[in-house]
Amino acid sequence: MAVKVSMTVNGKAVSHEVEERTLLVNYIRETLKLTGTHVGCDTAQCGACTVHMNGKAIKSCNIVAMQAEGANITTIEGVAKADGTLHPMQQAFKEHHGLQCGFCTPGMVMSAIDLVKNFPNPTEAQIREQLEGNLCRCTGYHNIVKAIKAASADKNVTVVGG
Amino acid sequence: MSHDAFHGRLEDDRMVTGSGTYTLDWDFPDTAHAWFVRADRAHAEIVSIDASAALAHPGVIAVLTGADLEAAGFKSLPVITMPLKPDAMKPLMPFRPCLATGKVRLAGEAVACVIAETQRIAMDASELVVVEYNELQPVVDSLDALKPGAPQLHDDVPGNLYWDYEDGDRAGTDALFARAAKIVKHDLYNHRVVGHPMEPRCCTGVYDAAKDQYFLYSPTQGPRMQASMVAKVLDVPTDKVDVVAKDTGGGFGIRSAPYPEYCVTLLASKKLGRPVRWNGTRSEVFLTDNQARDFICHGELALDDKGKFLAMRFFIVANNGAYLAPTGLLAQTRSVTSCITGVYDVPVSHARIQLVATNTAQVSAYRGAGRPIMSMLLECLVERAAIDLNMDVVEIRRKNLIRNDQYPYKLVNGTTYDCGDFEGVLDDALKAADWNGFDKRRAESARRGKLRGRALSTYIESTAAGGIPDDAQLLFEADGTISLKSSSHSHGQGHETSFAQVVAGVLGVPMNIVKLRTGEAGMRVGGGGTGGSRSMVSFGSSYLLGAREVVKKGREFAAKELEASPDDIEFDHGEYSIKGTDRRISLMDLAKKYKGSAGEPHPLNSVGSGKWGMTFPNGAHIAEVEIDAETGVTEIVSYIAVDDIGNVITHALVEGQMQGGLTQGAGQILGEHAIYDRDTGQLLTGSFMDYPMPRAGMVAGLEVLDHPVPTKLNPLGAKGVGEAGCTGALPTLANAIVDALRPVGVTHFDMPATPQRVWQAIQAAKAGNPRALQTYTLEYA
Ligand code: FES
Ligand code: FES
Numbered sequence: 003m004a005v006k007v008s009m010t011v012n013g014k015a016v017s018h019e020v021e022e023r024t025l026l027v028n029y030i031r032e033t034l035k036l037t038g039t040h041v042g043c044d045t046a047q048c049g050a051c052t053v054h055m056n057g058k059a060i061k062s063c064n065i066v067a068m069q070a071e072g073a074n075i076t077t078i079e080g081v082a083k084a085d086g087t088l089h090p091m092q093q094a095f096k097e098h099h100g101l102q103c104g105f106c107t108p109g110m111v112m113s114a115i116d117l118v119k120n121f122p123n124p125t126e127a128q129i130r131e132q133l134e135g136n137l138c139r140c141t142g143y144h145n146i147v148k149a150i151k152a153a154s155a156d157k158n159v160t161v162v163g164g
Numbered sequence: 165m166s167h168d169a170f171h172g173r174l175e176d177d178r179m180v181t182g183s184g185t186y187t188l189d190w191d192f193p194d195t196a197h198a199w200f201v202r203a204d205r206a207h208a209e210i211v212s213i214d215a216s217a218a219l220a221h222p223g224v225i226a227v228l229t230g231a232d233l234e235a236a237g238f239k240s241l242p243v244i245t246m247p248l249k250p251d252a253m254k255p256l257m258p259f260r261p262c263l264a265t266g267k268v269r270l271a272g273e274a275v276a277c278v279i280a281e282t283q284r285i286a287m288d289a290s291e292l293v294v295v296e297y298n299e300l301q302p303v304v305d306s307l308d309a310l311k312p313g314a315p316q317l318h319d320d321v322p323g324n325l326y327w328d329y330e331d332g333d334r335a336g337t338d339a340l341f342a343r344a345a346k347i348v349k350h351d352l353y354n355h356r357v358v359g360h361p362m363e364p365r366c367c368t369g370v371y372d373a374a375k376d377q378y379f380l381y382s383p384t385q386g387p388r389m390q391a392s393m394v395a396k397v398l399d400v401p402t403d404k405v406d407v408v409a410k411d412t413g414g415g416f417g418i419r420s421a422p423y424p425e426y427c428v429t430l431l432a433s434k435k436l437g438r439p440v441r442w443n444g445t446r447s448e449v450f451l452t453d454n455q456a457r458d459f460i461c462h463g464e465l466a467l468d469d470k471g472k473f474l475a476m477r478f479f480i481v482a483n484n485g486a487y488l489a490p491t492g493l494l495a496q497t498r499s500v501t502s503c504i505t506g507v508y509d510v511p512v513s514h515a516r517i518q519l520v521a522t523n524t525a526q527v528s529a530y531r532g533a534g535r536p537i538m539s540m541l542l543e544c545l546v547e548r549a550a551i552d553l554n555m556d557v558v559e560i561r562r563k564n565l566i567r568n569d570q571y572p573y574k575l576v577n578g579t580t581y582d583c584g585d586f587e588g589v590l591d592d593a594l595k596a597a598d599w600n601g602f603d604k605r606r607a608e609s610a611r612r613g614k615l616r617g618r619a620l621s622t623y624i625e626s627t628a629a630g631g632i633p634d635d636a637q638l639l640f641e642a643d644g645t646i647s648l649k650s651s652s653h654s655h656g657q658g659h660e661t662s663f664a665q666v667v668a669g670v671l672g673v674p675m676n677i678v679k680l681r682t683g684e685a686g687m688r689v690g691g692g693g694t695g696g697s698r699s700m701v702s703f704g705s706s707y708l709l710g711a712r713e714v715v716k717k718g719r720e721f722a723a724k725e726l727e728a729s730p731d732d733i734e735f736d737h738g739e740y741s742i743k744g745t746d747r748r749i750s751l752m753d754l755a756k757k758y759k760g761s762a763g764e765p766h767p768l769n770s771v772g773s774g775k776w777g778m779t780f781p782n783g784a785h786i787a788e789v790e791i792d793a794e795t796g797v798t799e800i801v802s803y804i805a806v807d808d809i810g811n812v813i814t815h816a817l818v819e820g821q822m823q824g825g826l827t828q829g830a831g832q833i834l835g836e837h838a839i840y841d842r843d844t845g846q847l848l849t850g851s852f853m854d855y856p857m858p859r860a861g862m863v864a865g866l867e868v869l870d871h872p873v874p875t876k877l878n879p880l881g882a883k884g885v886g887e888a889g890c891t892g893a894l895p896t897l898a899n900a901i902v903d904a905l906r907p908v909g910v911t912h913f914d915m916p917a918t919p920q921r922v923w924q925a926i927q928a929a930k931a932g933n934p935r936a937l938q939t940y941t942l943e944y945a
Binding site: 021023035036037038041042043044045050078088092093096101102105108111129130136139140143144145146147 | 171173176177179182184188284363412414415416445655658817819820826827828859860861864866
């Protein structure tokens, strides 16, 4: 059965007919063609699909698109400034070599921004604990932790887009 | 240049903004979608396959089975072979089909492929394919599979023995053992793991009928290497296949070769005249990616009465799975024994490895590819010797290390170490780890109710083992950029940055005009892929030579332009000038001016090439762990890695490789474990819920230090860094855990150190069984 879904994605109103069982991540990737959000597992464990829904990080593989009806969604494509300036979290991942293959990175960045919202000046231990829901196979996490710690000092770190 | 301030890699901007192009990000019009029907049992004859209901399902376009592949002339998935000694047993290499025919040999093996208008229709319809099986008893354990009367997987692999491989000098070794003052023996199980790059296996197959050309979009470590293997399956010339990839989401050895599904989508595309895409899942990664390790190891060490090593011998049984993976021979044998006696001065040794067929996923090269097997066995054996002989773990090593005046040092099997400073590396590590302060730290942990353990490993591994010259092309483009092309594809290493750094360094041009383009359609370049930690050593060296060639060619044009003799022209920081004058022209201006004739290659284009020898990264790692005896939880509290990886090109990237490799090793030691059910052959740990991946909290307190001893075997002096961390981490952490458990009576513990296993071991030791968590024992034979 097809249903109509409408939401705001990266500041733009979107609306499509989709199959009821369409996951939010598939709607984002396949219908909206925003392929920065990745799928790394089928058990809601890896966090590669993390986006923001109404300002909070969620795993977009873990809800159907219908559940995001009317919501405000931000994906990794909506995090940098419109002029291309990287978000402080993106900049920190780059400067601290917090990515290798980059597959986990969009989800990591989205989770990390939420993390510093919840823990404004996080300790290393807090960062490590809060990243529990995001898997990275390449970096061993060390530089990701450093990047998040560094970015947390930026006063604009919780602001996305713009 | 190594410690220059790091501001990020050239590839980072697209990756942090979500604009990377991974395999499923390619989008083709009119794509059809494939979904695979997989065996739900581990060992069975296929009686019949009925696809009629699936074909009748709305939106289904076709269903392919093994019969269709046979009709299309598909060959076996290939296996990489190696030269053999004349009297050696030849490995048995059974046919590995892309879709099972006759029999299924592992749970998850692809039996049919449903192609439909959408992925979800293909998934639904795959449920309608009825496969009738005649079930057979599976065997998943390699020792079980070797027993007489065991279920047989392949008619042409009697006794389930793919290969009985020997390396070294058996007779000479036995003679030394016969007159040894002391013989120490150790058994261990290096358990099976799943590699898990974060990008699941997937592809789009596109056949271009007008050109009769196959284009495979897939994750890859080496596009030309992968294309050559796909071409073998399709039975077409290598040039008929292009593997196209931009970003690859991790590889670690298991994305080097093609998988059955890739070849099936190419055939499907040819039959349907449309691109065919396969969106693989993590569950399919678990079941059918190449898996890793699964070696039952037995080692023996002969010593004289002063604790000097005389000889070593090893007997190892490797579970290779239901088929031979492409790297399943090499990585499981020669890669294990290449550094057969490690960093120790032991002139004579022998190893025997049996490769066994079982109803489990095929095993291949994976971060370290064989070398971590030997490093773990050797270092656990040496640790055991220290305990048995009541010697200090540092002194026993120091006494037996190869000394700096012994290079070149030739091992029994011909491997020759060119250089090293093993004792210097060891001393650095002892100092950085405050080795002598351990007792205090142990006492402090004890006050908090924790068992503290520590261990030292002095490991070595071989890299860049490659039989073919690796080419690096430098191409001057009309837009003022320089393209770099080679078959070594980055799947996280940052080649775009490091190769650009090598080339820009020689040419004196900004790094951002040097563009690496490794996975494009139409690229034809000789060489292997990324693997064996060889990219910087081998391709990096080739790029260096190529760049020097550009400078040489440019000198002729500069001489013409500046009206001087080429001998009077010098090159510095990107500019040619007449010696002693201020008449100069930049390389890029020359390139613009002397383009050559239209349609012809730019005259400055150059190729660097070389077959660079094996190098030997080595290091001393020291870990300290704390175990909570009440819960069995193990925590890594500090980890010092001092490594000699030769010259470092980009420090940040090297450190990243070490951190990643170490953590991958820690993952295996602390939890990762692919467990098959012995009766049914089903994978019991088939999702991230049952298979504990390393998470951010696992390894804290990690310090990575360099102790470079540049090699002369390649012009960069580099030794390769991709796998060293993992090779060092396995024995270091394993020994630290046993060290922590020894005071509570545990004398042997096979990994992984999950809380449950550690707790069990402690309880068993209390009840009088110090070796309860030992899985296997073997006798040298
Ligand atoms: S894809 Fe959503 S958690 Fe893995
Ligand atoms: S960078 Fe590769 S998975 Fe995180």
